[in-house]
Amino acid sequence: xxxxxxxxxxxxxxxxxxxFEGLALTPPMGWNTWNTFASNIDEFMVKETAEAMIKNGMxxxxxxxxxxxxxxxxxxxxxxxxLVAHPEKFPSGxxxxxxxxxxxxxxxxxxxCAGRKTCGGYPGSWGHEYQDAxxxxxxxxxxxxxxxxxxxxxxxxxxxxxxxxxxxxxxxPIVFSICEWGGSKxxxxxxxxxxxxxxxxxxxxxxxxxxxxxxxxxxxxxxxYSQVQPADGQGNGIGQYAGPGHWNDPxxxxxxxxxxxFAESRAHFSMWGILAAPLMAGNDVRSMSPEITAVLxxxxxxxxxxxxxxxQGWRFRAEPEREIWVRELSDGEWAVALLNTDDDAxxxxxxxxxxxxxxxxxxxxxxxxxxxxxVGTTKQIFKKSxxxxxxxxxxxxxxx
Numbered sequence: 567x568x569x570x571x572x573x574x575x576x577x578x579x580x581x582x583x584x585x586f587e588g589l590a591l592t593p594p595m596g597w598n599t600w601n602t603f604a605s606n607i608d609e610f611m612v613k614e615t616a617e618a619m620i621k622n623g624m625x626x627x628x629x630x631x632x633x634x635x636x637x638x639x640x641x642x643x644x645x646x647x648x649l650v651a652h653p654e655k656f657p658s659g660x661x662x663x664x665x666x667x668x669x670x671x672x673x674x675x676x677x678x679c680a681g682r683k684t685c686g687g688y689p690g691s692w693g694h695e696y697q698d699a700x701x702x703x704x705x706x707x708x709x710x711x712x713x714x715x716x717x718x719x720x721x722x723x724x725x726x727x728x729x730x731x732x733x734x735x736x737x738x739p740i741v742f743s744i745c746e747w748g749g750s751k752x753x754x755x756x757x758x759x760x761x762x763x764x765x766x767x768x769x770x771x772x773x774x775x776x777x778x779x780x781x782x783x784x785x786x787x788x789x790x791y792s793q794v795q796p797a798d799g800q801g802n803g804i805g806q807y808a809g810p811g812h813w814n815d816p817x818x819x820x821x822x823x824x825x826x827x828f829a830e831s832r833a834h835f836s837m838w839g840i841l842a843a844p845l846m847a848g849n850d851v852r853s854m855s856p857e858i859t860a861v862l863x864x865x866x867x868x869x870x871x872x873x874x875x876x877x878q879g880w881r882f883r884a885e886p887e888r889e890i891w892v893r894e895l896s897d898g899e900w901a902v903a904l905l906n907t908d909d910d911a912x913x914x915x916x917x918x919x920x921x922x923x924x925x926x927x928x929x930x931x932x933x934x935x936x937x938x939x940x941v942g943t944t945k946q947i948f949k950k951s952x953x954x955x956x957x958x959x960x961x962x963x964x965x966x
């Protein structure tokens with residue numbers, strides 16, 4: 567009997583693993599309601615946003631997941647214990663909204679929570695995992711962001727695995743986004759549970775500030791490296807746990823939000839590309855500037871983020887006024903971000919002949935992604951004047 571049970575569990579695990587195949591092979595891209603709108607959401611605003619993303623090119627650039635964050639539901643479940651849409655915010659219901667998004671080439675994302683209540687005080691999924699997963703499947707949900715409020719002393723791995731199993735049982739392929747904030751080191755256990763997992767507390771639209779559980783993007787960037795120090799000092803921290811189908815998630819984008827300068831927005835976007843991070847825009851795309859639109863839809867920058875090799879980048883050098891981050895790409899190419907960490911403008915340089923061991927002896931052509939210029943080769947010293955907290959974003963291609 568014991569051997570039979572072990573065999574059955576093994577077969578179930580095999581089926582589960584197969585259902586993960588093919589999802590999130592590159593970092594998911596989309597838009598989430600929270601960073602700009604928080605609880606002030608409704609179906610009219612969501613539809614306006616989707617229409618704007620069609621017109622400004624975001625959908626065609628790959629931002630296909632439209633994700634409703636917290637407060638989309640009614641404050642209580644119905645008589646049968648089901649989650650229901652907030653009657654005033656989403657009077658047409660979730661199924662109708664999902665169908666509307668699908669008809670326009672988007673995928674439908676929704677928010678849930680592993681605790682008894684969401685972070686906003688709405689019904690959580692604790693004890694309702696299978697019921698909620700079936701409802702998500704019925705509504706045509708393609709992406710689930712699953713939070714970690716009011717979970718008490720529950721074990722995160724157990725709680726998230728329970729929802730994973732519920733999603734599999736429901737039978738609809740759904741990208742599973744684990745939003746546990748990194749407290750239990752999910753990079754060590756979440757590969758077989760979800761497709762992406764948050765690595766830190768929440769992001770906010772500033773460079774390096776801290777406020778309760780929220781942090782600026784540079785603080786979060788540094789944590790991607792410092793949370794796990796490689797033994798040889800040359801590796802990529804928690805990046806060693808990420809790859810196609812399983813991504814570290816340093817949280818959503820603040821690109822274009824008012825707390826960032828344009829240079830900081832561009833650098834933020836570049837660094838999330840180096841990290842092979844999911845790209846969930848969080849600004850009001852209905853009214854963003856042409857400059858921010860150009861950043862979010864830049865084909866060369868997106869190609870780095872979406873590179874099929876799926877390796878997360880790492881910090882190569884950290885000095886008083888600059889940091890250099892690198893990411894290995896497919897076909898022997900590399901992405902390089904030269905970040906001005908100073909509060910003043912500065913001319914920064916890269917001498918590729920000093921310590922760039924991972925390039926080997928090959929000479930590489932150097933392409934400036936944001937300036938759209940070929941700027942020589944790695945046999946030359948690269949120089950660029952950068953605004954405070956701005957970045958030079960480079961792609962290196964081996965010469966034949």
